[in-house]
Amino acid sequence: MAEAIERFVPDGATVAMGLALEPLIPFAAGHEMTRQRRRDLELVGPISDALFDQLIGAGCVRRVTAAWVGNVSEGLGHCYRRACEHGIPRPLEVHDHSNFSISLALWAAAWNVPSLPTRALLGSDILRTNPGIESKDGLVHVDAVQPDVAIVHVQRADAMGRAHAWGPLGISEEAGLAAKRVIVSCEELVDASVTLSDPNRILLPETKVVGVVHEPGGAHPSPVQGYFRRDHAFYRHYAERSRSVEGFNAWLEEWVMGVSDRSSYMKRIDVDSIRIRHQRLAAPADFGDE
Amino acid sequence: MSDFTPQELMVAVASREIHDGDLVFVGMRLPVLAYAVARNSHAPTARGLFEVGLMRDQPAGGFLGTMGDPPNVAGALWATRMSNVMALMAQGEVDLGFIGGAEVDRFGNLNTSYVGDPRRPTVKLPGSGGGADIAILSRRWVTLISHERRRLVEKVAFITSPGHGDGSPGWRKRNGLLGGGPVAVITTLAVLRFPEEGGEVCVATVHPGHTVDEVLENTGWDLKVSRDVSETSAPTEAELAAIRRFDPDGFWTRSSVTKG
Numbered sequence: 040m041a042e043a044i045e046r047f048v049p050d051g052a053t054v055a056m057g058l059a060l061e062p063l064i065p066f067a068a069g070h071e072m073t074r075q076r077r078r079d080l081e082l083v084g085p086i087s088d089a090l091f092d093q094l095i096g097a098g099c100v101r102r103v104t105a106a107w108v109g110n111v112s113e114g115l116g117h118c119y120r121r122a123c124e125h126g127i128p129r130p131l132e133v134h135d136h137s138n139f140s141i142s143l144a145l146w147a148a149a150w151n152v153p154s155l156p157t158r159a160l161l162g163s164d165i166l167r168t169n170p171g172i173e174s175k176d177g178l179v180h181v182d183a184v185q186p187d188v189a190i191v192h193v194q195r196a197d198a199m200g201r202a203h204a205w206g207p208l209g210i211s212e213e214a215g216l217a218a219k220r221v222i223v224s225c226e227e228l229v230d231a232s233v234t235l236s237d238p239n240r241i242l243l244p245e246t247k248v249v250g251v252v253h254e255p256g257g258a259h260p261s262p263v264q265g266y267f268r269r270d271h272a273f274y275r276h277y278a279e280r281s282r283s284v285e286g287f288n289a290w291l292e293e294w295v296m297g298v299s300d301r302s303s304y305m306k307r308i309d310v311d312s313i314r315i316r317h318q319r320l321a322a323p324a325d326f327g328d329e
Numbered sequence: 330m331s332d333f334t335p336q337e338l339m340v341a342v343a344s345r346e347i348h349d350g351d352l353v354f355v356g357m358r359l360p361v362l363a364y365a366v367a368r369n370s371h372a373p374t375a376r377g378l379f380e381v382g383l384m385r386d387q388p389a390g391g392f393l394g395t396m397g398d399p400p401n402v403a404g405a406l407w408a409t410r411m412s413n414v415m416a417l418m419a420q421g422e423v424d425l426g427f428i429g430g431a432e433v434d435r436f437g438n439l440n441t442s443y444v445g446d447p448r449r450p451t452v453k454l455p456g457s458g459g460g461a462d463i464a465i466l467s468r469r470w471v472t473l474i475s476h477e478r479r480r481l482v483e484k485v486a487f488i489t490s491p492g493h494g495d496g497s498p499g500w501r502k503r504n505g506l507l508g509g510g511p512v513a514v515i516t517t518l519a520v521l522r523f524p525e526e527g528g529e530v531c532v533a534t535v536h537p538g539h540t541v542d543e544v545l546e547n548t549g550w551d552l553k554v555s556r557d558v559s560e561t562s563a564p565t566e567a568e569l570a571a572i573r574r575f576d577p578d579g580f581w582t583r584s585s586v587t588k589g
Contacts (some may be wrong), residue, residue, distance in 0.1 A: 062381070064397075086459075137459060138334035138458055139462040146412065158419060159419070159462045163461045163488055207408050209382055212410055227508070269486060271394040283368040
């Protein structure tokens, strides 16, 4: 992970993450950016469940282009509030979206057009605060948003970057297609014979993927269908600790800055309490051709 | 009658807004429980839609902290991308949506973005999420909110999710908004309803143990009261049993309504 972030996420980059909404959030990638002290990032996403709040609190972020930033089961994002209200640890620019409009902004970039029209956001003040969304001729036009890099966490991938993800996908596909590059982190690194046995399940074209990181537990505390439940207590703990600047900084030291990598982090988690044990397998699909 | 919390009452009332056969944009928190209750009683053929990219019929078999939790995916009718779910809503296929809010005004407009000047807000709220999309595109929608003067305000500082706009007749149609807008505001004290043609909200029922005066005192404008105002029906034993089955530890129904 350290190498992937070092090579593909420079200071000032526009980074799309948390694209499946609450599941499959690439926390390990975000924590590595924090350890490498990235600065001036623009974060792009739909609903961000705590990861954006952490990066904002760590001072890595210049702008957020998203529909929602907070802690889904606990409420407000305390670092997000401090940055917007008091410029702590630094001022933050916000480009507000709805879930639908951020999806359209990414589809516009994916299809290489300047904007896409929608009926969503008519009558909303989001039109007043986001310079990239305007109302014209009875429709709302959403300007393209192109990430430099999209980071996705998936259940399994091969070394060529073919990622299998399942469960709800949120805006993962449009974000990956819109981005110049994609980094994949995965629970399991598998042989190409596994991924290619089911090409419908491959999330994004391998031509976009510049890095594959085998990072078991890389989405904790978010859930991974078939692997991990959501660690609700961890989100609650984070919400409580991040209420004050001092509390957040101590949390960051304990769980990010003072941790060398994801495998050390996972040793401190009660993995057994969140591991999914009962299989619920899909029927195989027959790709026979003769 | 057994005891119940304000949140349990709100869930029961919200569940009654779901009609059998409805396609419901469920969202998060209390509405997830309301959907489960409705599905187990009067709305056995309703379907739920979640912007994460899911459609379900049966409520999830386990506790949900978010709509994307594994129990909500197992047994789904459809697991897909968000834009596919939005396609259904953009076509007017979603009958009912639920939206939470930090502030609501007399015309049902919701603010989940900024308190104060957006350039230097006194409070930065999390944002729209799918709220604005539901408010504009679903056929009808309902808000759940804690009944406090600072939350029920005469005019919201920022319209994240438009209700009936400036309250003038036909405001939504004139501005091109697809759906019919908010039909009810369910609070910790009362149920407020909008006239069928939109406009200004009015007290329809007051929750057991509360009074009209208390409702008015906790509202930031001169709230209208229906001539036939009555008491909100308490949750039935069956509704309470369903709520407690889907929220066994009281995560959503035995702590504050608006977390954070």
